[in-house]
Amino acid sequence: SYEVTQPPSVSVSPGQTATITCSGDNLGNKDVSWFQQKPGQSPVLVIFEDSSRPSGIPERFSGSNSGNTATLTISGTQAIDEADFYCLAWDSSTEWVFGGGTKLTVL
Amino acid sequence: QVQLVQSGPEVKKPGASVKACCKASGYTFNKYYVHWVRQAPGQGLEWMGVISPSGGSTSYAQKFQGRVTLTRDTSTSAVYMELSSLRSEDTAVYYCARDVDVGVLVDWGQGTLVTVSS
Numbered sequence: 001s002y003e004v005t006q007p008p009s010v011s012v013s014p015g016q017t018a019t020i021t022c023s024g025d026n027l028g029n030k031d032v033s034w035f036q037q038k039p040g041q042s043p044v045l046v047i048f049e050d051s052s053r054p055s056g057i058p059e060r061f062s063g064s065n066s067g068n069t070a071t072l073t074i075s076g077t078q079a080i081d082e083a084d085f086y087c088l089a090w091d092s093s094t095e096w097v098f099g100g101g102t103k104l105t106v107l
Numbered sequence: 108q109v110q111l112v113q114s115g116p117e118v119k120k121p122g123a124s125v126k127a128c129c130k131a132s133g134y135t136f137n138k139y140y141v142h143w144v145r146q147a148p149g150q151g152l153e154w155m156g157v158i159s160p161s162g163g164s165t166s167y168a169q170k171f172q173g174r175v176t177l178t179r180d181t182s183t184s185a186v187y188m189e190l191s192s193l194r195s196e197d198t199a200v201y202y203c204a205r206d207v208d209v210g211v212l213v214d215w216g217q218g219t220l221v222t223v224s225s
Binding site: 001031033035037042043044045048049054084086088090095096097098099100101 | 169202204208215
């Protein structure tokens with residue numbers, strides 16, 4: 001079955017850029033969404049279709065997907081961005097698959 | 108506004124089944140697919156399956172094939188997730204989520220905690 005891999009943790013200083021990756025075989029050929037989840041809360045969609053932002057999501061969140069890697073970038077990271085982030089990959093030939101999650105720490 | 112309201116917590120014994128409910132409001136129920144995703148304590152998100160409310164067609168993760176059944180009731184705008192042959196590893200929060208455009212899970216329920224314990 002298809003798998004996608006994320007780093008378990010990423011640390012960033014306030015105001016800096018955080019980069020979270022999601023890797024999988026030919027992932028660039030699939031649609032990737034990103035979700036933010038804070039403790040005790042339901043996930044929130046922050047990026048869909050690789051690079052689109054839902055309404056209400058700050059512009060500092062952006063995404064890309066090419067080759068074997070999708071990337072979530074948070075520019076000017078703020079303390080409120082500290083959370084777990086999950087990628088979700090899909091195409092018509094495979095089932096939906098979540099990455100294992102990345103804990104973003106803003107130090 | 109769109110709401111997905113899920114049923115309350117459940118405690119089940121190993122080998123039993125559980126049926127969780129996700130009641131939708133604020134949008135045309137038949138128009139959007141609904142996914143189920145679970146999260147074991149301290150673990151990541153795990154996709155379980157998806158249902159089309161209009162026709163009732165379903166797709167399940169290979170891991171849950173034969174154990175999970177998604178159904179819907181269009182008269183009450185509710186989607187149900189039934190998981191059978193429960194084991195301790197099925198202890199998790201189970202979420203439903205509305206898909207507005209193939210993998211765009213923009214609205215989520217509050218989750219249903221299922222605890223499997225003897």
